[in-house]
Amino acid sequence: MLLRYRYRIYPTRPQRTALARAFGCARVVFNDAVAARKHAYTQGLPYPTQAVLSKALITEAKRTAERAWLGEVSSVVLQQALADADRAYKNFFASLSGKRSGPRMGPPRFKRRTGTQTVRFTRNAHFKVLDNDRLRLPKIGEVKVAWSRRLPAEPSSVTVIKTPTGKYYASFVVAVDGGTDLAEPIAYHEAETGIDLGLKDFAVLRGGKTIASPKFFRRMKRKLKKAQRALSRKQRGSKNRAKARLKVAKIHERIKVSRSDWVNKQVHRIVAENQGIYVEDLHVRGLGQGRAAKSVHDAALGMFLARLESKAHRAGRTFARVDRFFPSTRLCSACGALTGPKGLDGLRTRRWACGCGVVHDRDANAEINIRREGQRLASLAAGHTE
Incomplete structure (x- = not known):
């Protein structure tokens, strides 16, 4: 069973600057992926796969003067933004064909810098919860975390979130056994x-x-x-x-x-x-x-x-x-x-x-x-x- 644990974090001013850079790069990659697929659809071209977009929008884009600043953030952040765009399109197509249950989904839209900003770090990014209760993020540093309770297991990923009001949160995904929160059974029949x-x-x-x-x-x-x-x-x-x-x-x-x-x-x-x-x-x-x-x-x-x-x-x-x-x-x-x-x-x-x-x-x-x-x-x- 996968559970999500969310905690408030308090980055320093330099860390907020680094996070703003990561938010911006992830947003640009996501929007570029959406724009590339919209262009392919209007021109009648084949649907660009995630591998093709990764090479064009990340690997080759870093070598250009217009997108050279993509190299200043962790590559895992950019790949996860691209994966989010790909997953959004797959959910949209599955919803159109009836393979996805629930209400009808629309195509992904461009992200705005005034909304909620997110970046995700997986185990490939080598993030770590340190012994001093701080969270180490690649190219960000050690961030202070307000731990309301301990994580039951080692997290598989962490998403850093910035709300429109300027608050920062760290959302961990943890795999736990189904019986970790079992409560004592209530015997009497009116329960x-x-x-x-x-x-x-x-x-x-x-x-x-x-x-x-x-x-x-x-x-x-x-x-x-x-x-x-x-x-x-x-x-x-x-x-x-x-x-x-x-x-x-x-x-x-x-x-x-x-x-x-x-x-x-x-x-x-x-x-x-x-x-x-x-x-x-x-x-x-x-x-x-x-x-x-x-x-x-x-x-x-x-x-x-x-x-x-x-x-x-x-x-x-x-x-x-x-x-x-x-x-x-x-x-x-x-x-x-x-x-x-x-x-x-x-x-x-x-x-x-x-x-x-x-x-x-x-x-x-x-x-x-x-x-x-x-x-x-x-x-x-x-x-x-x-």
């Missing part, structure tokens, strides 16, 4: 829960327990609007515009970091308290295209489900996704009749009465049905046909 996700309440768990929706974007909406209005009034290319852009980027970063931290805490608590976890397989991309698109994106339902599934498997918990077409809301958890609210008009109905005489809370009833269906699917997956 299982279904999870009904929504917008009014972020999630409803077993027993009617709810998790309130934090709405991070909604809280910062007015502040972001004011900062974006100030940015639009600044003259392009001026220092004041750069300051205004930084202010907008910091607001976006605060929203992103707060949301990610909150999701991690909720996932950790759910996995720690439940042996069995059952969720509905939502089509988050489809939900994000309707009237409630902004609220759906703000809730980060897809992020929550992906992290919950990953954490549950690593902790040895039972996890199952219930089909999105399963009528968890309409199904009466008492008698099994499909008498609940349906359609867009039914979204306003929070409580409903079944013909059997039971009055249901919409979300609590859905959680019960999702839990039962998830238990059935988990039982079938384990080979228990009864």
Whole structure:
């Protein structure tokens, strides 16, 4: 199993200069590869392979006066940028042919120097975590790292990231055994829960327990609007515009970091308290295209489900996704009749009465049905046909 560990790093001023040079060279190689393949497509020429582009855009380009500065950075950084462009095109072609699952992908676009900047060092670059807890990078030096926890194994690669707000991070890829994070099993039978996700309440768990929706974007909406209005009034290319852009980027970063931290805490608590976890397989991309698109994106339902599934498997918990077409809301958890609210008009109905005489809370009833269906699917997956 491959895991990614990310830490904040604090390069010195000369190291920041060297990293800026590496970011720029990697960006140029990536953009040159995209431009070369676009030119070949428009001219009807054969698709240039990675080997051909490596020779033309790196090896031969270093000998020219226009690209001689490519030799000032590690060659591994340039090769990885070229590999990223090649992988992006392969994913695009696989998406067009239907070989790649998920939403349709577009062709790779040119990278900008104002966005997030990344360079990747593999083992060929001979990067190393030193005994003094510093990270040695080729042609960069020994960089200070804020270790929040130790790496469980030797990393196979490290990606240095610079955010639009000017912060630096080191992201390590580590291969670990699947059972490294196994948690103690929970024996009592009620340590299982279904999870009904929504917008009014972020999630409803077993027993009617709810998790309130934090709405991070909604809280910062007015502040972001004011900062974006100030940015639009600044003259392009001026220092004041750069300051205004930084202010907008910091607001976006605060929203992103707060949301990610909150999701991690909720996932950790759910996995720690439940042996069995059952969720509905939502089509988050489809939900994000309707009237409630902004609220759906703000809730980060897809992020929550992906992290919950990953954490549950690593902790040895039972996890199952219930089909999105399963009528968890309409199904009466008492008698099994499909008498609940349906359609867009039914979204306003929070409580409903079944013909059997039971009055249901919409979300609590859905959680019960999702839990039962998830238990059935988990039982079938384990080979228990009864």
